[in-house]
Amino acid sequence: MDWNRTKSIFIFVFLILNIFLYWLYLERYNEAQSVEILGEKTIEARLKDDNITYGPLPNGNEFASYLTGEVHVFKNTAPDNNQRVSFMDDKHTQISAIFINPVKLRNINDDASFIDFVHTNVKDGDSYALWEVDREERVAVFFQKKNNRMFYYNDSAVLKVHWNMDDEVVEYEQTMIDNFQEMDQQETVIPPLQIFQTLYNKTLLKPDSSISQVKLGYSTFSKLDKTQVLIPTWEVQVKLSDGEKEEYFVDAIDGKIIEIQGDKQQGEEEDWGVE
Template identity: 70%
Template sequence: MDWNRTKSIFIFVFLILNIFLYSLYVNRYNEAKDIEVPGERTIEARLKDDNITYGTLPNNIESASYMTAQVHKFTPAEFSNSNQQVKFKDDNNTKARVIFMRPVKLRNVSDDASFTDFALANIIEGASYALWKVDREERVAIFFQKTNNRMFYYSGSLKIKWNANNEVTMYEQTMIDNIEEMEQQETVIPPLQIIQTLYAKGPLKPDSRITQMKLGYSTLVKLTRTQVLVPTWEVQVKLSDGTKEEYFVNAVEGKVIEIQEDKQESEEEDWGVE
């Protein structure tokens, strides 16, 4: 390992973080003053007026640290199963698409545990991924890597596709490794203040219900191979028509994060296996 080069990268990362943290402090101070303005109705009252409801919110998370990680570069040798045909989707071999020559039967597509069982048995470092969402209409299951039960949203992902016979035909995988937690702990914005942010900025619609809030991580800074990951609130919402949406909010700064899911898997030439 080139220690001098590695040391320079981390010094650069920490410098970027210091600049971010100072700006976050200023922004959070200014935003905090705007949450409750004398003479205005409380956030709880305004949410009630718009019939926006929520259950018990997490109340035991006061701090969390930033993390750093390295983007994993796959090698063909990692996919030694003769039933798997691998194709790398980028020049750096950081995104692998694997097709099963003989599709693998799922135990029970109605049971989320069957997708986890498949990942444990067939995926590199499958135990490091946690199931996030299952779209049974599109026949796609999405996993994210996790640490201490906190997901890395879209940083290390696994997308499994199955056919009409309930057989897995292919999957896409990205991975991060060398995950390290920074020493400094940052104050986490409370859930109710996150709801206030979503309400004030518009994404939170009337007649909706917040079904779950979880703390995870999303990418703040992405260098060539190094990523800096920031604590992130995931807010799951059920709309009045029954559809579901997810919002992501920087848990340190309070800004809504626009995480764009990779849409390549929806292309017929790539995922169109019936």
């Protein structure tokens, strides 16, 4: 008996058997995966089951990158002779501008009136986008923007406009970031539906609600003395069945939910009112 030849045959047979068993394992694994995928509902189906609606979504192939910027230091000059500017901090990074002769708003029920006012009367006014108008408190809040994307609740990049009972603007407060630089190369952001999946898995999207707005902006990643790092962020606004509104912010690169309530509360608690 040729032992070497027999040993070679056994080795060959076992090799073929191992290949077959591995192939069989892959087949069964893929079948199991297919069953799991088919049995799992898509996020679209889950939202539909819970009567959570949404409108047209932004482009799922958007690109963005991290930004760095420097907190702007204002000079003691006013955009025109009708404004008296004063500093609200020792570093000259926050200003208050009071109008010697208040400026009449065209129509306080039209948001465009506030936008027109800012573009005409505020330094770099076109660098801000309207966030909200509180007509009871008579204050309009603008967030600074870059590449048409807002900086959400950043106390170094906000503009607040105050008007009186005669619908005349009497004062505004302003902070600003400049000297922007993009960090690294641009990356594809996570598509909105995947953001919905994240919020849904955290039970943040409630039945019978409506996703009223989905926009890409920036939130603050870190703050140094003069420099800030800003990360691409999805803003999701939701209208609940009782009419209340909620807003969520999700890192558009890694998909983590961002808690910026602290910045938001700080912005609300600061005394930016008219004396």
